[in-house]
Amino acid sequence: MTNAVEVQGLRKTYGAVEAVRGVDFDVRAGETFGFLGPNGAGKSTTIKILCTLARATAGSATVAGFDVERQRDEVRRQIGLVFQDTTLDSYLTAELNLRFHAELYGMPRELVQPRLRQVLEMVGLWERRGSKVLTFSGGMKRRLEIARGLMHSPRVLFLDEPTVGLDPQTRASIWEYIHQLRRQEEITIFLTTHYMDEAEHCDRIAIMDEGRLVALDTPAALKASVGTDRVTIRTSDDEAALQRLPGAVQTSEGIVINVEDGEAYVPELFGSLGVPITNVSISKPSLDDVFLSYTGRTIRDSEQTPGMPAFFAAMVRR
């Protein structure tokens, strides 16, 4: 099977601003691929190019095997989109929004009703199909957008910040739908997020910063690349334990040992230490650590001046 997305040397400039400065990556068919980075890193611009909404200044990209520049229509038939900002008609009912979509995509008429029901049931909005969208909460609107993006059975679903602005509970439920979706349909999911914890849901993540791709791998491999697990133990005889553990250090929290694989190490330690262990904890490097190590700052730091980057991004988008 070909890759769902292939990107080579992609570049996009708006006037003097370089939004995307040459990125290369592939997304495998069937995977959930996360695009991680602060606001203004170039994630949305890249997605716009992949969705045929913007033209690349240089480089090339294919989606579902079709060139985004020369085979726009084919690309559009294969993709579903959920944008950051709502693109629903809030004066129409949920059902009419989906029917409008079905007509635009020329869906076979006999499939419209069953598919409509299926996607609405999946996001738990079947009962509310007759309500106007303006009566929906933010989370419901996002769910409806996801349902609509799925109406025509796209091979690649693009989710641009699918959970931004939602409360933690709703965010969790959106992720449940996404996981369910992966089990149910043959689909590649390409999403952007700037929530580190959400990137954990992805098979692979690409970290983007200032228009460049700075890292690309599985969450586990990325975390492994920045450091080791930290195992902290308390024992009934710390001095004896320290003597038997070369490289371990005594801290106020206990004895700290840096190891490759904390989960495998701990059982082994219990068997071999010979000193009773009273307490143990393992801490893994987080994606925050990964981001820090690749970009030199935390994702929160890079968004330190809220409003300004968004403002410039909005200017640039015009």
Next chain:
Amino acid sequence: MSTAVVAVAVPRRTIALDLRAIKIVVQRDLIRTYQDRTRFLSTLVQPVLFLFVLGAGLSSLTKGATGSVDLRTFMYPGVLATSTLFTAMFSSISIVWDREFGFLREMLVAPIRRSSIILGKALGGAIVASGQGVIVLLLGLLVDVPLGPALVLTLLGEIFLLSFTLTAFGLAIVARITQVQAVMGIMQMLLLPLSFLSGALYPLSGLPTWLGVLVRLNPLTYAVHPVRTAVFAHLTVSDEVRARLNPPLTWFGWAVPTGVQLLLVAALGALLLGIAVRQFQKVE
């Protein structure tokens, strides 16, 4: 969720699918208009004011000048055309609303031609403006216009043509604009000059030369004149009054036939629609 997945294969683009897309774009505009009936009805305030307040008020001044014809009867074709102008131009704003509120993106990423979206919008706007035109048309009964089937059909056809051209004009202007507020300003700037210079509210006879030139340059003139000519064809008035109130529209002395005028409006509509599509097709 044990039901089998309903898998859809989006078909390749065909003319039938483009028509289906156009139809749904039109349908949505009609649904939205139906839901917003108050706004639709509020656009009737202006023609009613023109016809019954301004018309009645000015009648005392113009009594001798319009001969046997009531001023309101004279104004009727112009009011019909002007109100169509306003509704059609304003209905083109719906595409800017769609852009500002994000819905346009839903249409832009669909596997359809951009021209289908514009054509749908133009038809939707034209239908809405014509619908309003029908109501204004019926007001004619109150100002002594002999609305027989022949006249009604002629007027309906002319109004639809005018609506379509004007919506296309509106779309050509707004296709690249992203904010409704900006459009409102532009529309205000265009609407009054267009209607004042069209001969909608005064006859084309005895105009100062400069005004005569401007009126002939204004495309709306070629839509107002056929409407007035159609109404006057059904009035029984003396030749002298007819010559003063509904003189032929001339180019350097040549009386331009109604058919040519309507063709001109239609050609202009097609041209403007083409411009709107081109404007709209530009990709970032």
